[in-house]
Amino acid sequence: MNNHLKLVILDRDGTINQASEEFVKSPEEWHPLPGALEAISRLNHAGFHVVLATNQSGLGRGLFDMGALNAVHAHMLKALATLGGRIDAIFYCPHAAEEGCSCRKPAPGLLQQIEERYGLSLTGVPYVGDSLRDMLAAQAAGCVPHLVLSGRHAMVDPARLPPEFPRNTRVHADLMAFADHLLAAAESSPIPPRSPTP
Secondary structure (H helix, E strand, C coil), X not given: CCCCCEEEEECCEXXXXXXXXXXXXXXXXXXXXXXHHHHHHHHHHCCEEEEEEEECHHHHCCCCCHHHHHHHHXXXXXXXXCCCCCCCEEEEECXXXXXXXXXXXXXXXXXXXXXXXXXXXXXXXXXXXXXXXXXXXXXXXXCXXXXXXXXXXXXXXXXXXXXXXXXXXXXXXXXXXXXXXXXXXXXXXXXXXCCECC
């Protein structure tokens, strides 16, 4: 186990790529947000491991199958690789909302899977997403919630978040602005290594 893992967890739709009410069902429908892939590459080059945690209820609703989801992710990873970036692992919830699973955000199940996979506590690990669901899942898992205004909450006033958001939610214009924030903070006070859970 790597005792010095620096981890960042990201949502996908509205954080890395444009969200769609009709779901992203094919590589052709996947469009990166401006600067998002460059931001991931910057994080990688600064020593951060990037992991995705994404609700994909279109699977449970039968709107696309695993082959289509894998094709979207292969397309995303290839686009990222051309910029020298990578995503270490992708955790997704395949269930529809009515299935009552424990992994669909705002439940913390996906983040707990990441915790188990890497054998470390997520306390203090940044989680970046574009929705209230993301922020609540982050809070439940002990992560630091970072809201980006590039998706579902684009019109939120960063100075006056609605009261349902966790009080420690940090707000950024987009993923690049988050990367700027995190890297500046890491330079001023290096992030301590994550320790494995006993």
